[in-house]
Amino acid sequence: MATYRQSFSIETRGEVQAIDVTDRVALAVKTSGIRDGIVCVFTPHSTAAIVANERERGLIERDLPAALERMVPRGVSYAHNQAGDPNGHGHIRAALLGPSVTIPVADGRPMLGTWQQVLLLELDVRKRTREVVVQVVGDGAANV
Amino acid sequence: MATYRQSFSIETRGEVQAIDVTDRVALAVKTSGIRDGIVCVFTPHSTAAIVANERERGLIERDLPAALERMVPRGVSYAHNQAGDPNGHGHIRAALLGPSVTIPVADGRPMLGTWQQVLLLELDVRKRTREVVVQVVGDGAANV
Amino acid sequence: MATYRQSFSIETRGEVQAIDVTDRVALAVKTSGIRDGIVCVFTPHSTAAIVANERERGLIERDLPAALERMVPRGVSYAHNQAGDPNGHGHIRAALLGPSVTIPVADGRPMLGTWQQVLLLELDVRKRTREVVVQVVGDGAANV
Numbered sequence: 564m565a566t567y568r569q570s571f572s573i574e575t576r577g578e579v580q581a582i583d584v585t586d587r588v589a590l591a592v593k594t595s596g597i598r599d600g601i602v603c604v605f606t607p608h609s610t611a612a613i614v615a616n617e618r619e620r621g622l623i624e625r626d627l628p629a630a631l632e633r634m635v636p637r638g639v640s641y642a643h644n645q646a647g648d649p650n651g652h653g654h655i656r657a658a659l660l661g662p663s664v665t666i667p668v669a670d671g672r673p674m675l676g677t678w679q680q681v682l683l684l685e686l687d688v689r690k691r692t693r694e695v696v697v698q699v700v701g702d703g704a705a706n707v
Numbered sequence: 708m709a710t711y712r713q714s715f716s717i718e719t720r721g722e723v724q725a726i727d728v729t730d731r732v733a734l735a736v737k738t739s740g741i742r743d744g745i746v747c748v749f750t751p752h753s754t755a756a757i758v759a760n761e762r763e764r765g766l767i768e769r770d771l772p773a774a775l776e777r778m779v780p781r782g783v784s785y786a787h788n789q790a791g792d793p794n795g796h797g798h799i800r801a802a803l804l805g806p807s808v809t810i811p812v813a814d815g816r817p818m819l820g821t822w823q824q825v826l827l828l829e830l831d832v833r834k835r836t837r838e839v840v841v842q843v844v845g846d847g848a849a850n851v
Numbered sequence: 852m853a854t855y856r857q858s859f860s861i862e863t864r865g866e867v868q869a870i871d872v873t874d875r876v877a878l879a880v881k882t883s884g885i886r887d888g889i890v891c892v893f894t895p896h897s898t899a900a901i902v903a904n905e906r907e908r909g910l911i912e913r914d915l916p917a918a919l920e921r922m923v924p925r926g927v928s929y930a931h932n933q934a935g936d937p938n939g940h941g942h943i944r945a946a947l948l949g950p951s952v953t954i955p956v957a958d959g960r961p962m963l964g965t966w967q968q969v970l971l972l973e974l975d976v977r978k979r980t981r982e983v984v985v986q987v988v989g990d991g992a993a994n995v
Contacts, residue, residue, distance in 0.1 A: 564709070566852075566989050603953050603955055605953070608964050615805075620786075621789060622785075622795065622798055630779055630799040633778075634921075639917075641914045642910065643909045645909060646907055655914060655918040658902045659803065661805060661902070661949060665747050665749070666749060667842035669712060674751055676751030676838075678752070679751055679753045700844055700888055700989060701710050702709070744854045744986070744988055761897040761942060763931055765930030766930065768930075770929045773927075774923055777927075778922055804946070804947065808951065809953050811891055813856060820982075822896070823897045845988060846854045
């Protein structure tokens with residue numbers, strides 16, 4: 564059994580932006596040498612999220628932003644916005660979507676489906692630098 | 708420490724259908740021989756989800772479909788629907804609910820509450836074959 | 852590799868209440884002696900949730916309850932409410948938010964961001980006793 568961790572940073576341009584990090588996750592798992600186990604992809608922020616879904620342009624550039632705006636609208640009043648950035652809606656959306664996705668690992672690869680990519684979602688109102696942590700735990704000849 | 712994985716397939720009949728997979732998950736954990744650790748229940752699809760909640764008929768057959776329809780309605784326009792199946796709403800619902808649930812394992816069993824079942828949710832517009840992956844990581848006399 | 856688990860109980864006062872359990876989670880990780888790996892914070896209930904977000908008063912006392920009421924209103928009809936407690940909306944909210952958060956562990960600490968706390972959310976209509984399970988899996992001199 565072994566553990567392996569890799570982190571990387573991503574510059575975003577503000578809400579709602581979806582960035583495909585699947586290749587980075589797959590590379591971290593490969594580098595770990597871990598063949599079987601799990602990988603947790605986590606972002607240590609409260610106005611960003613990690614989800615797994617299809618990286619199809621209409622879906623992530625138009626449908627997802629529109630759906631989030633219907634569910635958690637920017638335009639209503641947020642008590643949080645009196646404390647700083649006008650990003651109360653971003654916090655609620657992040658709590659809803661979650662900061663991580665956990666995926667089984669088999670044969671040294673995350674077991675994602677064909678139409679399933681790992682996406683970092685920027686939910687804040689302005690451009691940010693986001694950290695993504697890829698933590699692998701499992702069996703195999705870990706080269707660490 | 709050990710890892711153990713089991714996969715199975717489920718035939719669904721289309722949205723919104725909740726299928727209780729708790730017994731399959733418990734059996735996989737028991738078969739693993741792992742006594743303490745975690746189990747990740749994952750579905751490698753972008754229009755399905757895994758959630759933990761009560762398998763009560765009114766809740767899963769009527770309230771959950773109605774709530775999803777209020778939050779992410781079928782009837783609005785989705786850019787994604789120009790690319791193929793009219794399942795844009797299913798993708799958004801799946802991103803929201805998530806493809807996995809991770810549960811602590813104690814004494815060889817998932818630590819679910821009495822009113823807490825593991826449910827596969829079919830969120831696509833038509834019947835599908837869905838894979839469910841149960842990945843256990845932990846301590847114990849793993850018979851693998 | 853090692854596993855370590857700690858559970859604790861929390862008395863709540865009914866919906867929507869957010870209770871910061873970050874210190875309890877950090878203490879469990881420290882006590883485990885595990886330096887690198889993951890920690891899963893899980894609640895075995897179907898009308899409660901675990902989320903990671905900022906413990907800012909306006910956000911958790913006003914914005915989050917208001918947002919949940921907009922997305923999953925109390926006032927609509929729930930089939931589940933004919934079976935017992937009038938908490939159908941609480942079940943749906945719990946399914947949406949999820950019973951757990953999984954966080955990478957580095958240097959013996961959960962890798963949470965500065966504005967990211969682990970919150971137990973009470974989503975039921977009345978006061979309850981809630982269990983929280985903290986399960987750590989990873990590497991290090993586990994003193995168990």
